[in-house]
Every structure is written in C-alpha cells, then in structure tokens.
Amino acid sequence: MRRVAVIGVGVTKFGRHERTSAELFAEAAADALADAGLPASAVQALYYGNVVGGETEKQLHTGPQAASVLGIPTVPTTRFETACASSHAAFRHAVMEVGAGVSDVVLVGGAERVLNVTTEESTEYFAYASDARWEQTLGLTFPGVFALVARAHMTRYGTTEEQMAAVAVKNHKHGTLNPKAQFQKEITLEQVLGSARVADPLKLYDCCPFTDGGAAVVIAAEEVARKARRPIWVLGSAAASDWMLLGDKRDLSRIPATERAAAAAYRQAGLGPHDVDVVELHDCFTIAEIVATEGLGLFEPGTGGVAAEKGWTSLGGKIPVNPSGGLKAKGHPIGATGAAQIAEVVTQLRADAGARQVDGARIGLTHTLGGNTATVLVSLFGRD
Amino acid sequence: MTEPVVTQQKFFEQARQGQLTAVRCGRCGALAIPPKQFCPECSQRAWEPTSLSGRGTIASYTVIRVAPRGHAGEVPYAIAAVQLEEGVSMLGRVVDIPLETLAVGLPVRFRPLTYNGQTTVGFGPR
Numbered sequence: 001m002r003r004v005a006v007i008g009v010g011v012t013k014f015g016r017h018e019r020t021s022a023e024l025f026a027e028a029a030a031d032a033l034a035d036a037g038l039p040a041s042a043v044q045a046l047y048y049g050n051v052v053g054g055e056t057e058k059q060l061h062t063g064p065q066a067a068s069v070l071g072i073p074t075v076p077t078t079r080f081e082t083a084c085a086s087s088h089a090a091f092r093h094a095v096m097e098v099g100a101g102v103s104d105v106v107l108v109g110g111a112e113r114v115l116n117v118t119t120e121e122s123t124e125y126f127a128y129a130s131d132a133r134w135e136q137t138l139g140l141t142f143p144g145v146f147a148l149v150a151r152a153h154m155t156r157y158g159t160t161e162e163q164m165a166a167v168a169v170k171n172h173k174h175g176t177l178n179p180k181a182q183f184q185k186e187i188t189l190e191q192v193l194g195s196a197r198v199a200d201p202l203k204l205y206d207c208c209p210f211t212d213g214g215a216a217v218v219i220a221a222e223e224v225a226r227k228a229r230r231p232i233w234v235l236g237s238a239a240a241s242d243w244m245l246l247g248d249k250r251d252l253s254r255i256p257a258t259e260r261a262a263a264a265a266y267r268q269a270g271l272g273p274h275d276v277d278v279v280e281l282h283d284c285f286t287i288a289e290i291v292a293t294e295g296l297g298l299f300e301p302g303t304g305g306v307a308a309e310k311g312w313t314s315l316g317g318k319i320p321v322n323p324s325g326g327l328k329a330k331g332h333p334i335g336a337t338g339a340a341q342i343a344e345v346v347t348q349l350r351a352d353a354g355a356r357q358v359d360g361a362r363i364g365l366t367h368t369l370g371g372n373t374a375t376v377l378v379s380l381f382g383r384d
Numbered sequence: 385m386t387e388p389v390v391t392q393q394k395f396f397e398q399a400r401q402g403q404l405t406a407v408r409c410g411r412c413g414a415l416a417i418p419p420k421q422f423c424p425e426c427s428q429r430a431w432e433p434t435s436l437s438g439r440g441t442i443a444s445y446t447v448i449r450v451a452p453r454g455h456a457g458e459v460p461y462a463i464a465a466v467q468l469e470e471g472v473s474m475l476g477r478v479v480d481i482p483l484e485t486l487a488v489g490l491p492v493r494f495r496p497l498t499y500n501g502q503t504t505v506g507f508g509p510r
C-alpha cells in the first residue's frame with residue numbers, strides 16, 4: 001500500500017442552518033480544497049457520509065447530489081452509511097483507494113441536516129440505527145442504548161453520575177475554545193446533574209445535541225502530498241463491527257468493537273496507546289467517552305470515569321480528549337462527525353488549533369462509533 | 385435448504401402464546417436467541433429449536449423519558465437487558481414493576497406485549 005496523507009480540511013460552523021446537507025458539505029469541501037491548494041478538478045473520487053437524508057430531507061442518492069452541488073458531477077461517488085460513523089467509514093475506504101493506487105486525490109466527508117424536523121422525529125430516525133423488529137418496537141432510543149451501557153458500567157465498576165457529568169463539563173469547557181462549536185458556553189457539574197432526565201441514568205447534559213453541519217478532508221498519495229504545504233500522514237485506519245442486537249452482547253459495560261478497531265489501527269501504525277498525544281473520540285453521550293477511553297487503551301477498564309473526574313482528559317491533562325469540545329459541545333451532525341474529528345486532529349498535528357492546541361502533539365487518534373455500538377472506526381495520524 | 389429453523393415470524397407467533405423460542409447448536413451446544421443462520425461458535429448449521437423458561441434477571445435497565453414518535457404517549461417506560469437463566473440475553477420492555485424498584489439482579493419473567501399492533505418481548509415480575 002502507498003502512504004496516504006490528509007492535505008486539506010474544512011468544517012462548517014456546527015449548529016442550526018437553513019441550508020441543505022449538500023450545501024453544507026460543499027462549503028466544507030471548498031474550504032478543504034483551498035487548504036489543500038488544489039482545484040476541484042483535481043478530485044478523482046468522492047466518498048460521502050450521510051445518514052438520515054432519506055428522512056429529514058426526503059433525499060437519497062446524496063453522494064452524486066453533493067458532488068453536483070460542489071460542481072464535480074462526473075467523479076465516482078459513493079454514499080456511506082454506518083450510522084454516526086459514516087464519514088469515518090468513508091475515510092477508511094478512501095484511504096484504501098488511494099493506498100491501492102486507484103486514485104491520487106480523493107475528497108472525503110459528510111453532512112447532515114436534522115434541526116429542520118422535531119426532536120420526536122429525529123429521535124425516531126436516529127433509532128433506526130437499532131434493529132427495527134427486535135429493538136425499535138420496544139421504543140428503544142439512542143440515549144436508551146447508552147443508558148444501558150451506563151448502568152452496566154456503574155454496576156460493574158462503580159462509575160458515578162458525577163464522573164459522567166465531569167465529561168460534559170470538560171467538553172463544554174473545550175468547546176468555548178472552538179469557534180465552530182455549536183455550544184460555546186461553560187456548564188457546571190450541578191447543571192448537568194440537575195438537567196432533565198432523558199433515559200435514566202442519562203440526563204439532557206449527558207447527551208450530545210442534534211446538529212446540522214458538514215465536514216470534508218482531502219487525502220492524497222505520497223507523491224502529491226509531498227508537494228502540499230502541511231501533509232499529515234495516515235498511520236492506520238481500521239474498522240470493527242459487533243452484534244447488531246444489544247441482547248447478543250455479553251457485557252454491556254464494554255464496547256468490544258472499539259477494542260478491536262483500536263488494536264488493528266495500532267498494529268497498522270506500529271504504535272500503542274501511550275504514543276498518542278491527542279484524541280478526538282465519539283462522546284455521543286458522556287458514558288460513551290468513558291468507555292471509549294478504556295477501549296482505546298488510554299486507561300484501564302473501569303477507570304475512565306476516574307480519569308475524567310481527575311482532569312486527566314482535559315487540555316493540559318495526561319492525554320487531552322476532545323479538545324474540539326467533542327460531539328457534546330462541538331455538535332454531532334452524524335454524517336459529518338467522523339470527517340470533522342479527522343479535521344480537528346489534523347489541525348492539532350499542524351499546531352494550528354489556537355487556544356485549544358495540545359502542545360507538541362505529534363500523534364493523533366480519531367474514534368467514531370456507529371449507532372448501537374455495532375460499528376467502530378479508529379484512525380491514527382502523524383506529522384512529518 | 386437454507387430456510388431458518390425458526391423464522392422471525394415463527395418466533396413472534398410462539399411469543400404471542402407466551403413461549404420464548406431459542407435454537408441450540410446440534411454440533412457444539414451453543415444457544416442462540418433470536419435464532420441465527422449459522423452458529424457463531426462453530427459456524428455450523430445444525431440448529432434444533434428449544435423452548436426457554438422465560439425466567440431471567442435484569443442485567444441493565446433504563447427508564448426512557450424522551451421517546452421516539454411512535455412511543456411518545458407511553459413515557460416513562462422501562463427497557464431492560466435480561467440475562468435468561470439458560471445463559472442468553474435479550475432486551476425487553478419491563479411492565480408491572482414500579483420504576484423506582486428496578487435494579488440490576490432483579491428476577492423477571494418473559495411475557496408477550498403488543499405496541500403499535502406488533503408483538504414485542506416484555507418482562508414482568510416473576
């Protein structure tokens with residue numbers, strides 16, 4: 001396989017937009033191409049993530065739609081759907097296309113529009129990522145899935161609601177440093193603990209918001225990347241899956257797909273958890289960040305809550321997690337999230353992150369989880 | 385002849401009668417519910433249908449307070465992951481148990497429920 005680098009990144013402001021997801025993606029893609037110093041005509045393929053376009057925009061075939069709005073209608077385009085991990089899955093496949101020598105320059109990204117429908121509707125559409133017959137019929141929600149994980153983790157390890165709340169407080173604090181974040185205000189532990197109950201033990205401030213937004217990255221083969229201003233190398237990119245039904249999982253306090261994807265990505269890169277300087281991971285719910293820090297090997301199983309509480313995952317801590325504000329404060333436009341995480345890690349490794357910069361970051365990791373924990377992608381990045 | 389030993393439709397027909405149906409691998413003895421095409425343990429396809437007792441204990445649970453559109457009128461409601469005494473587990477709605485008394489380890493028993501015209505897996509007190 002050829003070496004592959006990210007040579008351009010672009011992210012829209014996250015939050016509410018009166019624009020289609022294709023328009024949001026096109027904005028991010030234009031920024032990514034400008035960052036790469038390439039014209040749109042240099043793009044040889046588009047790998048695109050979009051999840052609920054069929055529901056919120058009555059729009060399928062969103063890949064060619066996005067390419068058309070961008071003005072590159074003739075490139076081969078595929079839409080990826082792995083729930084919230086869609087654009088990270090798109091990224092992994094794009095890296096394989098470039099690595100295999102099929103293309104030299106590929107555009108990857110995604111976009112989502114959900115704030116144009118009611119919370120009841122979006123809650124239903126997101127629940128489509130769980131099994132229709134066995135789980136949706138129960139009225140299981142996305143917060144419900146992670147509430148089951150949270151209760152199992154609390155029971156097995158003694159993790160507390162205060163420890164989960166500490167994740168939200170930390171990510172909101174990081175979000176104040178990110179001008180693209182949906183929320184740029186600090187919150188207190190008391191506010192999290194006192195917020196409305198959504199799916200016990202998860203409360204409103206344990207949950208990431210619904211978000212509109214787009215994100216894009218340009219990847220290139222080594223020969224092209226060497227001419228780019230600031231290439232960031234893809235050191236590994238791996239996917240893992242797990243049982244679709246939560247009932248088929250033996251231990252809800254763990255997310256084995258994270259452990260498997262991380263092991264594969266570390267193996268590809270010849271690195272381990274202790275080599276990582278900065279992490280953008282999938283904190284769709286506060287407990288998800290705790291379990292992910294354990295699954296990625298950053299902390300021992302059962303100690304992710306302690307790590308959050310002690311500030312080890314804060315900017316300036318042992319291993320800063322989600323300096324962007326994470327899904328919790330930056331926002332979670334599900335089809336765009338994986339690409340947005342990659343854009344943040346690339347920005348960090350270029351030492352371009354301003355007030356939220358992790359000093360001296362050389363190796364970065366992104367982790368994106370799909371829906372009911374049945375899909376996880378992990379990628380590793382390094383600078384020259 | 386690769387028709388499943390127990391189809392989803394058959395499972396729910398039997399569930400409506402109060403019967404939880406699993407499959408047991410004739411090769412390695414693994415138990416699966418809901419039924420699968422291949423044995424995840426030995427990759428063989430030698431299933432025999434088997435009836436479960438329906439008795440289990442709560443392994444994890446949540447009380448849903450913000451529901452999807454089709455279930456908005458039902459909140460608050462509880463969903464639990466239940467470890468059945470035969471060793472397999474399933475998600476189900478929990479009914480007839482006060483929400484504030486829910487706990488990991490609480491004994492429960494299978495019962496069929498109907499929401500929006502569809503039979504679903506439920507659990508009530510033993």
Ligand SMILES: [Zn+2]
Pocket residue numbers: 409410411412413414423424425426427428
């Ligand atoms: Zn078997």
